[in-house]
Amino acid sequence: MLCSGGGGDKNSPMITLYGFGSYFGLPDQSPLVMKTMVQLTMAGLAFDVSVTGYMNAPKGKLPYIRDGEETIADSTFIRKHIETKYGADLDSGLNDLQRVQAWTIERMVEDHLLWAITYVRWTRDENYAKACALFAAFPQAMRGSLAEPSPKRMLDGLQAQGFGRHSEEDVTELCSRSLGALSTHLGDKAYLFGERPAGVDATAFGVLACLGTDVFDTKLTRKARSFANLMAYRERMMAKYFPEFGASA
Numbered sequence: 001m002l003c004s005g006g007g008g009d010k011n012s013p014m015i016t017l018y019g020f021g022s023y024f025g026l027p028d029q030s031p032l033v034m035k036t037m038v039q040l041t042m043a044g045l046a047f048d049v050s051v052t053g054y055m056n057a058p059k060g061k062l063p064y065i066r067d068g069e070e071t072i073a074d075s076t077f078i079r080k081h082i083e084t085k086y087g088a089d090l091d092s093g094l095n096d097l098q099r100v101q102a103w104t105i106e107r108m109v110e111d112h113l114l115w116a117i118t119y120v121r122w123t124r125d126e127n128y129a130k131a132c133a134l135f136a137a138f139p140q141a142m143r144g145s146l147a148e149p150s151p152k153r154m155l156d157g158l159q160a161q162g163f164g165r166h167s168e169e170d171v172t173e174l175c176s177r178s179l180g181a182l183s184t185h186l187g188d189k190a191y192l193f194g195e196r197p198a199g200v201d202a203t204a205f206g207v208l209a210c211l212g213t214d215v216f217d218t219k220l221t222r223k224a225r226s227f228a229n230l231m232a233y234r235e236r237m238m239a240k241y242f243p244e245f246g247a248s249a
Contacts, residue, residue: 015045016066018053024215027242031114031206032075033063038202038241039079043088079199090199098193102200105185105192108178109200109207115163116175117210120218122155172219183227190236197237205237 017040019033028034028049040047047065057064057073064073065081072081082088091099158164163171182204191197192204211224212234225231238245 015040015047016053017047017049018057018064018066019049019051019062020054021051024210024213025245026209026213027245029210030062031117031210032110034206034209035202036063036065036075036078038205038237039075039090039199040082041241042090042197042199042202043082043086045082045086045088090202092198093196094193094198101185102193102198105182106200106203108181109203112178113175113182113207113211115158115161116171116220117207118158119163119171120211120216120220122158168219172223175220176223179224179227179230183230186229186233188229191233197240201237205234205241208234209238 017033017036019028019037020030021028023029026034027037037047037049053064053066054062058071059073061073063075063078064071065078067081067085070081072078079090083090091102094102155164166174186192189195191201193200208224208230211221212231214221214225
C-alpha cells in the first residue's frame with residue numbers, strides 16, 4: 001500500500017510503516033498505526049505500509065517505521081523522528097499553552113481510552129472471534145504460534161494495567177468521563193484546536209475510529225457513538241485522510 005502525504009522531499013528514502021492491515025472497516029485495526037499514518041501524511045511524507053513486520057518489531061509492538069537505514073519503534077518516537085529529521089511541526093499554529101494541552105489530551109487518549117479498545121475486543125465473548133480475525137494478516141505458518149498467546153497477553157496486560165479488574169459498567173463509566181472531556185474540549189470546532197488539525201488530532205482520531213465502528217457492540221462503544229460531535233469529528237478526519245473508507249467506516 002503506497003501513501004502520499006502530498007509533499008516532502010522527493011529525494012528522501014521511502015518510509016515503510018509496519019502495521020496490521022485493514023480490518024473492521026478501518027484503515028488499520030490499530031489506533032496507533034492509524035495515528036502514525038495520519039501524522040506521516042500531515043508531515044507531507046510519502047510512505048508505504050507493510051503487514052509483514054510484526055515478528056521483527058523492535059519493541060514487540062506495532063507500529064514501527066523503517067526510514068532508510070533507521071528503524072524507529074513506538075508512535076510517539078516516530079512522530080519525534082519525522083519532526084526532527086524532516087523539520088515538520090505537527091503542532092504548528094499552537095501556542096505554548098495549547099501544546100501543553102495537546103500533550104495532556106494525548107496522554108488521556110493513549111493511556112486511558114486506548115486500553116478500552118483492548119477491553120472491548122478481548123473481554124467480551126461476542127467480540128472475541130471478530131478480534132481474532134486480525135491474525136489473518138500473518139503468514140499461515142505463524143498464525144498458530146501467535147493466535148493462542150496473543151489474546152492471553154492482551155488480557156494479562158489489561159489485568160496489569162487495571163482495566164481488566166473492572167466490570168464492563170465500571171469501564172464504561174471511567175471512559176465516559178474521558179470521552180466527555182474530549183467532547184467538551186472539541187465543542188463545535190472542526191478539530192481539537194481550531195480549523196486545522198494538529199498532531200494530537202491523529203491520536204484522538206485513531207482511538208475514536210476504533211470506538212466508533214459498529215463491528216464491536218458494547219456499552220462503551222454505544223456510549224462513544226452517543227457523542228455526536230466526536231462522531232462527526234471522526235468522520236471529518238476519516239474523509240480528510242482516508243476518503244476511500246467512506247463516511248460509514
